[in-house]
Amino acid sequence: MTSEEEMIIQTPDYEDNSYEEEEKEKSEKSDKEIIRFQNLSYTYSSKTTALKGISLSINQGEFVFIVGESGSGKSTLIRTLLGELKPTEGDIIVEGANLKNIGRKEMPYYRRRLGVVFQEFKLLEDRNVYENVEIAQRVIGVKKDKRIENCNEMIKLVGLSDQSKKKVRELSGGEQQRVAIARAMVNKPSILLADEPTGNLDPNNSWEIMGLLQNLNEMGTTVVVVTHNDNLVNSMQKRVITLQTGEIIGDKLGGYIQ
Amino acid sequence: MSNFFYGIGQGIKGMFQNKMFSFAAIGTVTACLFIFGVFFSVILNFRAIVYKAESQVGITVFFEENLAQADIEHIGVLIKQMKGVDSVKYVSPEEAWENFKKDKFENDEDLIETFGDENPLKDSASYVVKISDMKQEPTISKDIEALEGVRKVNSIEAVAGSINNFNLLVAYVSITLIVLLILVSVFLISSTVAMGISVRKEEIAIMKLIGATDRFVRFPFIVEGVLIGIIGAAIPVGLLYIFYGSASDYIAKQFPSISKWFDMVDSVSVFSVVIPASALLGIGIGLLGSAHSVRRHLKV
Ligand SMILES: Nc1ncnc2c1ncn2[C@@H]1O[C@H](COP(=O)(O)OP(=O)(O)O)[C@@H](O)[C@H]1O
Numbered sequence: 001m002t003s004e005e006e007m008i009i010q011t012p013d014y015e016d017n018s019y020e021e022e023e024k025e026k027s028e029k030s031d032k033e034i035i036r037f038q039n040l041s042y043t044y045s046s047k048t049t050a051l052k053g054i055s056l057s058i059n060q061g062e063f064v065f066i067v068g069e070s071g072s073g074k075s076t077l078i079r080t081l082l083g084e085l086k087p088t089e090g091d092i093i094v095e096g097a098n099l100k101n102i103g104r105k106e107m108p109y110y111r112r113r114l115g116v117v118f119q120e121f122k123l124l125e126d127r128n129v130y131e132n133v134e135i136a137q138r139v140i141g142v143k144k145d146k147r148i149e150n151c152n153e154m155i156k157l158v159g160l161s162d163q164s165k166k167k168v169r170e171l172s173g174g175e176q177q178r179v180a181i182a183r184a185m186v187n188k189p190s191i192l193l194a195d196e197p198t199g200n201l202d203p204n205n206s207w208e209i210m211g212l213l214q215n216l217n218e219m220g221t222t223v224v225v226v227t228h229n230d231n232l233v234n235s236m237q238k239r240v241i242t243l244q245t246g247e248i249i250g251d252k253l254g255g256y257i258q
Numbered sequence: 259m260s261n262f263f264y265g266i267g268q269g270i271k272g273m274f275q276n277k278m279f280s281f282a283a284i285g286t287v288t289a290c291l292f293i294f295g296v297f298f299s300v301i302l303n304f305r306a307i308v309y310k311a312e313s314q315v316g317i318t319v320f321f322e323e324n325l326a327q328a329d330i331e332h333i334g335v336l337i338k339q340m341k342g343v344d345s346v347k348y349v350s351p352e353e354a355w356e357n358f359k360k361d362k363f364e365n366d367e368d369l370i371e372t373f374g375d376e377n378p379l380k381d382s383a384s385y386v387v388k389i390s391d392m393k394q395e396p397t398i399s400k401d402i403e404a405l406e407g408v409r410k411v412n413s414i415e416a417v418a419g420s421i422n423n424f425n426l427l428v429a430y431v432s433i434t435l436i437v438l439l440i441l442v443s444v445f446l447i448s449s450t451v452a453m454g455i456s457v458r459k460e461e462i463a464i465m466k467l468i469g470a471t472d473r474f475v476r477f478p479f480i481v482e483g484v485l486i487g488i489i490g491a492a493i494p495v496g497l498l499y500i501f502y503g504s505a506s507d508y509i510a511k512q513f514p515s516i517s518k519w520f521d522m523v524d525s526v527s528v529f530s531v532v533i534p535a536s537a538l539l540g541i542g543i544g545l546l547g548s549a550h551s552v553r554r555h556l557k558v
C-alpha cells in the first residue's frame with residue numbers, strides 16, 4: 001500500500017488544466033534552447049565509433065530532421081538523448097539539466113518528458129493496441145477515466161480505432177508503427193523523438209504521420225525526426241541536420257545537403 | 259491505486275505464465291509450512307501433557323527409618339509453610355502397600371500372599387506434596403530434602419525431563435527440516451521469479467525506456483513471489499486444520515485411556531498461532547526469494 005502511495009506521489013499530476021496551460025506556454029515559439037549536445041562522442045566498442053564530437057543545439061518548439069545514410073549514427077544519437085547509452089565523451093543538456101547529473105532514480109522522470117518512436121517500435125508484442133498505448137499512461141500513473149479517454153483519442157488519431165483490441169503481433173509493419181507513434185504521443189511529452197517513423201509506411205500514410213507530427217509541433221512540442229525519406233524532407237522545409245559516419249556535415253533550413 | 263492493482267494483476271499473470279516453476283515453489287513452501295504446523299501442534303500437545311502430569315504427580319517425601327510420628331507431623335507443618343506448596347497429604351505405610359498392590363501387582367492374590375501379613379513397606383510412610391507453580395518444583399524439592407528427618411525426595415523431574423527431552427528432539431529435527439525447506443523454498447521462488455524476469459526482459463527494457471520507475475517494473479515480480487508464499491502457506495494450514503480435527507477423533511476412538519486422561523489442545527489455541535505464523539513465514543519466504551532475484555536480475 002505504502003509503496004503505491006509513494007508511487008502516486010512521485011508521479012507528476014496529470015490534470016487537464018495544467019496540461020493545457022503548458023501547451024499554451026509551449027506554443028509560443030521561442031529561442032529558448034531545449035536540447036544541446038556538446039562535443040558528444042559515443043563508441044560501441046573499440047571498433048565502432050558511432051558519434052564523433054557532435055555539437056548541436058535545438059530550440060524549444062523546433063521541428064528538426066536528422067538525415068544521413070544507414071549507419072551514420074542517427075539512432076545512436078537518439079539513444080544517448082534518451083539516456084539509454086552513456087556518452088563516451090561530451091555532454092547532453094536537456095532543459096538546462098546535464099544528463100550526467102541525472103541519477104538512476106530520476107531517470108524515469110526525465111524520460112517522461114520525451115516521447116520516443118523507436119526504429120524497431122519496441123512494442124509489447126503479446127498485448128493489444130490499446131494496452132500498448134495505455135502502458136505509457138500507466139507508467140506515469142494517469143487515473144483510469146483519463147487514461148481511457150487519452151488512449152482512445154490517440155488511437156483514433158493514428159487511425160487504429162477498429163484494431164484497438166488486436167494483438168500487436170497480428171498487425172502489419174505500418175500498423176505497428178502507428179501504435180508506436182500513438183504511444184509516444186499519448187503523454188503529450190515536451191519533446192518527441194521519432195526514429196524513422198515512416199520507414200514502414202507507404203507514401204500516403206507517411207504524409208499522414210508527418211501531418212500528425214507537424215500538428216503536435218504546432219501545439220508547442222519540440223519534434224526531432226530521423227528519416228531517410230528525401231521527398232518528405234525536401235517538401236517540408238524544416239531544419240535538416242545531416243550526419244555522416246558520426247559527424248555533422250550539414251545543418252541548414254530547407255533540404256538535403258549532398 | 260490503479261497501478262497497485264495493475265502490479266498485482268501482472269504478478270498473477272506472471273505466476274500462471276510460469277506454471278511448472280510456480281507449482282514446484284508452492285509445493286516446497288507447502289511442505290515446509292506443513293512440517294512447521296505439525297511440529298508446532300506436537301510440541302504444544304506434549305507441553306500440555308507435561309503440565310498435566312506434573313500437576314497430578316506431585317513430590318513424594320520419605321522419612322528416615324523409625325522416625326517418630328510427631329517428627330513426621332512436624333515435617334508436614336514445615337512443608338506446608340513453604341512458598342508454592344499447594345497441599346501436603348500423608349500416606350501411611352498401610353495405604354502405600356495397598357496402592358502398591360493395586361498398581362504393581364494388579365491385585366494378583368497369589369503374588370500378594372507370598373508377602374503374608376507383613377507389610378514390606380512398613381517404613382514407607384510418605385507425604386505427597388502438590389505444587390502450584392511447577393517452575394518452583396526444583397527449589398521446593400531441595401528445601402524439603404534439607405529438612406531434618408527427610409530421607410529421600412522423589413521429584414517429578416525425571417518424568418518431566420524425559421518428555422522435555424523428547425520435545426527437544428522433535429524440535430531439533432523439525433527445525434533442521436524447516437530451515438532446509440525454507441532455503442529450498444527461497445531458492446525455488448527466486449528461480450521462478452528469475453525465469454519470469456528473463457522471459458519478460460524485453461518488456462521490462464521497453465517500460466524503462468518509456469519512463470517506468472524501478473518500483474513499477476519490480477512490483478509484479480515481488481507480487482509473484484509473495485503470492486507463491488501465501489498459497490504455499492494457505493494449503494498446509496488448510497490440511498493441518500483437517501488433520502488436526504481427525505487426529506483428535508482418532509485418539510479418542512483408538513486410545514480411550516489416553517483421551518480419558520488428556521484432551522488434545524483445542525484447535526483454536528493451535529491455529530491462533532499456526533495461521534499468523536504460517537502467513538508470516540510464507541510471505542517472508544516469498545519476499546526473500548523474489549527480492550533476491552529482482553536484485554540480481556533486474557538491474558534495469
Ligand atoms: N548495438 C551496437 N553495437 C555495436 N555497434 C553498433 C550498435 N548499434 C549500432 N552500431 C554501429 O554504430 C554505427 C551507427 O549506428 P546507428 O546509430 O544505428 O546508425 P543509423 O541509425 O544512422 O543507421 C553503425 O556503424 C552501427 O553498425
Ligand SMILES: [Mg+2]
Binds near residue numbers: 075119195
Ligand atoms: Mg537507425
